[in-house]
Amino acid sequence: MKSGGRCLLAALWLCACSRSGNQAEAPAPRGSVVLASAPKPVVKPANGSKPTTVPAAKPKAAPTDETAKEHPKLIEQDDLKTEEPEANPYSESVNLKLSVTPRVNALVLWGAKQMAHLEAGKMDTEIIRPRGSGPLDLEIKAEGYMPYHTRLYADRNDKIGIRLYRLEEAPSLFGYKRSAEAKKAEAEKQK
Amino acid sequence: MKHVFLLGTFCAFLAWAGGVSCRGKDAATPAPSATVPIEPAAKVAPAAKATGGAKPTPPAPPVDGAAKPNDEPLPEASSRLPPERRALQVVEGKERVVDADVARERGLVVVDLSDDFSPYIFQDGKGPGGAPLANRYRAVFVGLANDRTDGDGDPLPPGERNYLELYGVPPSLSVMRKRFLEDSGRTCEGTVDTAKLLAVDGIETWGRTTEKKEIANHLYRGQRLEAAQKKLGAASLEELAVKDPRYAGEVKTHMRITAERAAFVEVEKRLVCEGLLDASKHKEGSYDMPMRNAALDFQQKNAVFAQADLTRGTLEAMARPLLENDFQALRRVLAERAASSGRIIEDGSAIEAMPKARKNRPRKPPTYKNSAGQDVPVPDLVGQATDALMARLGLHAAQDALAFFKRHAEGDFRSLRAAVRFPPLPEYYGPQMDLVAEIDRGDVWYSFPWSEKGERRGQYRDRFPTFTLFVNWRGEKVPLVSWRTTVGGWRTEVAADGQEYYRYKESDVGHRVWRHIVAAPVWLPPTSAPLGSMVKTKWIAGGYPKVVNYDETGPGYLSAYGLVAGIHEQMRSHGGGLAYFDNGIRTHGSFDYLSLRGRFSHGCHRLYNNLAVRLFSFVLGHRRAKALGPMALGFRRTFYWEGEVYDMRLPTRGFYYQLDPPLPVDTLKGRIKGQLKQPITEYMQKPGVNYGGSAPPPVSGGPDSKAGGGQ
Numbered sequence: 001m002k003s004g005g006r007c008l009l010a011a012l013w014l015c016a017c018s019r020s021g022n023q024a025e026a027p028a029p030r031g032s033v034v035l036a037s038a039p040k041p042v043v044k045p046a047n048g049s050k051p052t053t054v055p056a057a058k059p060k061a062a063p064t065d066e067t068a069k070e071h072p073k074l075i076e077q078d079d080l081k082t083e084e085p086e087a088n089p090y091s092e093s094v095n096l097k098l099s100v101t102p103r104v105n106a107l108v109l110w111g112a113k114q115m116a117h118l119e120a121g122k123m124d125t126e127i128i129r130p131r132g133s134g135p136l137d138l139e140i141k142a143e144g145y146m147p148y149h150t151r152l153y154a155d156r157n158d159k160i161g162i163r164l165y166r167l168e169e170a171p172s173l174f175g176y177k178r179s180a181e182a183k184k185a186e187a188e189k190q191k
Numbered sequence: 192m193k194h195v196f197l198l199g200t201f202c203a204f205l206a207w208a209g210g211v212s213c214r215g216k217d218a219a220t221p222a223p224s225a226t227v228p229i230e231p232a233a234k235v236a237p238a239a240k241a242t243g244g245a246k247p248t249p250p251a252p253p254v255d256g257a258a259k260p261n262d263e264p265l266p267e268a269s270s271r272l273p274p275e276r277r278a279l280q281v282v283e284g285k286e287r288v289v290d291a292d293v294a295r296e297r298g299l300v301v302v303d304l305s306d307d308f309s310p311y312i313f314q315d316g317k318g319p320g321g322a323p324l325a326n327r328y329r330a331v332f333v334g335l336a337n338d339r340t341d342g343d344g345d346p347l348p349p350g351e352r353n354y355l356e357l358y359g360v361p362p363s364l365s366v367m368r369k370r371f372l373e374d375s376g377r378t379c380e381g382t383v384d385t386a387k388l389l390a391v392d393g394i395e396t397w398g399r400t401t402e403k404k405e406i407a408n409h410l411y412r413g414q415r416l417e418a419a420q421k422k423l424g425a426a427s428l429e430e431l432a433v434k435d436p437r438y439a440g441e442v443k444t445h446m447r448i449t450a451e452r453a454a455f456v457e458v459e460k461r462l463v464c465e466g467l468l469d470a471s472k473h474k475e476g477s478y479d480m481p482m483r484n485a486a487l488d489f490q491q492k493n494a495v496f497a498q499a500d501l502t503r504g505t506l507e508a509m510a511r512p513l514l515e516n517d518f519q520a521l522r523r524v525l526a527e528r529a530a531s532s533g534r535i536i537e538d539g540s541a542i543e544a545m546p547k548a549r550k551n552r553p554r555k556p557p558t559y560k561n562s563a564g565q566d567v568p569v570p571d572l573v574g575q576a577t578d579a580l581m582a583r584l585g586l587h588a589a590q591d592a593l594a595f596f597k598r599h600a601e602g603d604f605r606s607l608r609a610a611v612r613f614p615p616l617p618e619y620y621g622p623q624m625d626l627v628a629e630i631d632r633g634d635v636w637y638s639f640p641w642s643e644k645g646e647r648r649g650q651y652r653d654r655f656p657t658f659t660l661f662v663n664w665r666g667e668k669v670p671l672v673s674w675r676t677t678v679g680g681w682r683t684e685v686a687a688d689g690q691e692y693y694r695y696k697e698s699d700v701g702h703r704v705w706r707h708i709v710a711a712p713v714w715l716p717p718t719s720a721p722l723g724s725m726v727k728t729k730w731i732a733g734g735y736p737k738v739v740n741y742d743e744t745g746p747g748y749l750s751a752y753g754l755v756a757g758i759h760e761q762m763r764s765h766g767g768g769l770a771y772f773d774n775g776i777r778t779h780g781s782f783d784y785l786s787l788r789g790r791f792s793h794g795c796h797r798l799y800n801n802l803a804v805r806l807f808s809f810v811l812g813h814r815r816a817k818a819l820g821p822m823a824l825g826f827r828r829t830f831y832w833e834g835e836v837y838d839m840r841l842p843t844r845g846f847y848y849q850l851d852p853p854l855p856v857d858t859l860k861g862r863i864k865g866q867l868k869q870p871i872t873e874y875m876q877k878p879g880v881n882y883g884g885s886a887p888p889p890v891s892g893g894p895d896s897k898a899g900g901g902q
Contacts, residue, residue: 072761072774080707083821083843085318089325111732132330134345137731137738146831149738150838155327155344158842165836175722175830181689182723183833 086156096127096136096152097159104164106142118142129154140164265289265297265610274606279304281583281609286598294610302532302580304607306337306363310531311808312710312755316818316846324820326846328711328746328754335748336363342747348730354491357784358748359800361524364604367517368596374513375593379464385510387453394451394458394501396478406476409448416445452476458501461509462489492516494523496784518589522577525586529576530805533613534812536660537671539571544659544670559662559669561618569669575614583611618664624813625663626854628705628757628778630796632656632678632698632861637870639693640681645878654862655789658778658796660806674802676778678861680791683877685719687888692874694890696793699776700860704853705757706771708807708816711746712756712779712845715826725839726832739839746845753780754800755807756845759856778856779803796858811848819847 098116100106100123108116108125115138116125127136133154140148145164152158170176264282268290278291278301291301309329316324334340335353347353356362362370397405416428419438425431432442459475459482462468468485478501487499493508493516508516530536541557548554558566586592599607634652642648658676661668679696686692716725727740742749756779760771778796780803781787787797798806810816826841874887 072772074765075760075771075773080819080847081823082318082819082847083823085322085820086325089323109734109736111730111736112734113732132327132344134340134343137729137736139736147835148838149736149835151739151741151840153840153842155325155330156842160838160840162838167834170831170834173829173831173836174718175832178689178722179832 089156091131093128094131094154095157096129096154097124098127098138098140098150098152099124099159099161100140101161101163104142104145106140106145106164109139109141110136127152131155146170263297265293265299268293277606278608278610279584281585284585289610291608291610298612299610300533300576300613302528302609302611304364304528304604304609306365306604307333307606308336308363308528308531309333310527310804311534311812312708312804312848313846316820316848318818318820324818324846326710327821327843328846331711331747332360332754333363335360336366338362338366342742342749345731352488352492354488355748356494356520356523356801357491357496357799358782359754359780359804360748361527361801362520364524364607365601367521367524368599368601368604370517370520371514371593371596373466374517377464377466377513379461380512382464383457383461383509385457387450388457388461388506388510391447391450391454391506392503393506394455395448396501399479402477406452409445409452412441412445413449416441454506455501458486458506458509462486465489465513467492493520496788498785512589514589514593518586518592521586521592522581525580526573526577527801527805529580529613530573531808533572533576534809535572535576535613535616536805536809537569537572537617539574540672540674541569541659541670543657543673544661557670559617559619560665560667567617569671570614570617572614572616579613580609580611584609619662619669620813622813623815626810626814627661627663627668628854628856629659629661630656630676630678630698630778630856630858631659632700632859634864635678635861636680636864637695637867638865639871639875641878650864652789652864656796656861658798672802672806674798675787677781677786677790677792677795677797679794681875682791682793684874685721686874686890687719688885690882690887691877691880692887693877694874695870695872696791697870698792698794698796698858699759699761699774700858701761703759703761703776703856703858704771705778705810705856706760706850706853707758707819708811708848708850709752709756709758709822709845710807710848711754712750712752712777713745713824713826713841713843714743714751715824715841716744716828716839722830722832725830726837737835737837739837741839741841744839744841746843748780748800749782752777752795753782753797753803755780755803757807757810757854757856759858760853776858778806810850810854814854815851817849817851819849821845822847 098108100108100118103120103123104118105120106118106123107114108118115127115136118125118140129136131154135154136152138150138152140150140162142164145166148162148164150160150162152160165173264287265280266289268277268288272288272290276291277288278294280287280289280294280299294301309332313326313329313332315326315329318324331340331342331344334344335342335355338347338351338353341347341353352366353360353362395405396402416431416438419425419435420428420431423431423434425434428442428446432439455476455478459468459473462482462485463470463473467488468482472481473479473485483499486501486505489495489509490497490499490505495502495504495508497505530538542554545554545557557569559569561567581587584595586595631654633654633656636650636652638648638650640648640650656676656678657673659673660671662671663669678698681693682696683691684694724743725740726737727742728735729738731738741747743751745752748754756777758773759776759778760773762769763772764770765772776794776796778798780800781797782800783790783797784799786792787799822844824841824844826839828839830837830839872890874890876882876887
């Protein structure tokens, strides 16, 4: 935990702060290290020209009814569905089930620890953990497929089915375009 | 006018820090026994009928007059009594174990001092038919408070400490015990020159790239001034400035930085002495990473509102003896326990809700009418209860606390409870209080804060947003607390075209209700949320893998909705009846404690996490409420980031409570400043950014865009 705050501070420090008090806006959360900052949209000036200031557009005023600024969401009964109660919410251990497709040889890792070795015909694994011992952030590695990260919760019985993706399937995934844009922007920044 | 803001902030901090008011004790808290006439307890509102699934609540402390006059000794408990029934009573300085149930019957409050403590809102509930409803965040909260786990509930690496008080998780008594015992063995007072620390208003620090340059500049400036001093025959730099005023500015800067560098050395010594900085990893004279981390730990350990900046507040805390700081921390911890066990909220801040008085006149303290028709001041109950608890435990000074912790082994805190008589509750207390929340948006500017040339326009605010909780009592609205909060304003947002624009995020005005209160709420990141911040690395089981970052989503103290949230719902006619609508506005806790000092939200009303926990625990304790339990969400988002696939899974929205009837929340319009009297509803282009001539897309966003995560 502390290491997270430290790395965030490292980033802040590198950002050359002038007078103390003007450095960080939000306090550094004591979490782990966020890998990438929010990607900023990059606007490439045409033909190497300097970016120009776009005059602010004339604003539209809001409707006069102060209660109707946006379109509030109707709260349906279905929105409020309580979880299925567990048979024994105070049991000492929980069962965590992971099911992986397609049928390939795969390793299930929890940090540096191998939790399971999956192979055709045995693509499910069950892990028993003490209740409330913290979530399992798992990484599933299989040759020819992109590493897959998922989480199983140990504060309840939990199960999840995942599908591994080949690299060529990446463009169909949410975030692919933004990840590529961020990478490109980073490369341009380094130039 | 700056002092108004500073005073308000200071008052809010004092309130946060345990119910001390800005007015001074005399004005804030007249002795209740002297001012509150006796009234039979039967006059209090009748107990609410328990509904199916209602969460059982412990009996409330006595209301005015029902209290026995003396904290009489109770019979000693049998040694066979189970730990949860045992409570400590201190009579004439002697500790004895009594039966907690007997103590409650006699009108004493049994304060939970155990390491297993969690605020009321995180306790398990009962569903229909008495089925248990597990409040899952409770285990994480307790793990964090005891330095056992991190925010996910994973074990904390050896030697790591959670300094999370500013994030709403006060340390447990065992952690405080360890702190006292460790700090008592340190002798920082002899090694740190406090005069040097207090000789400056703060210490200027720099980033790695500029630090060397700035320090070299300082040395060079010193040499130049010394040469000039010799040349003009001045006895000192001050004399040089007088003899040749051209040097005045440089002399002033030089003297300031010289004093700050001297104070910096003392800061280094203090951090090393306090065991927060490993001298072998730190380069002397440099504000490097190890020292920044140590300063941040110091600030978070001592609830100093700064972010590793060496502010005056930080230096003042460093000038205090270690045990004195620990004693202040203990008071804050006990204030939370007292507020929770006594189910009280008044902390002396309600005066902020009173109209400003004329120049040089104190504000009129808030009052309520008692049964005799007299105006009685609203007491600072949290402050008084904390005083009572500390006095009863004999904790008058740091050394008393040290003795207390030496007397009690760590194991004692597994189940320690103390039976204490709290000040009598005001007459307006009862199981079903007529509570109303009000949010004043303060000064509001709708106009775009940049000119067409891209220059920032000044939008001065004299009145800042405030949150006030009232009780309707005998025809009057009696303020119980009044805290600083946030309202929406201009925020950046990634639009559908992938570009970043400014958008005015408004806080709704008008009548709303809290129907649902959520413990450990989950925030759903909108699809426009930056994906890079959704991935982090974390030390897990001997490795350092990449994982999905659940910090912002929660549940947890870092969640965009904080530790607890009240959903603002609007009742409207719909389909021939009335229906509830959600426009995404919540009153919620926030990890971003510095944002409460004048920044804007995405529309939500933020409170310090610990105050939000206090508030909603209080509401649940004094309104008819039903624990609904963990609300299913089943959210899953699979996304790609830098060659790997991530699965974000959020099975639960949080632990829900339903208020019946809902509690009214009114958001006042505030004072609209400037020419524009209505908010701008479309995206505004950021000055200096080339958008290629394209017009901004239409605005979008669901309810979760109001929290905005850490953006």
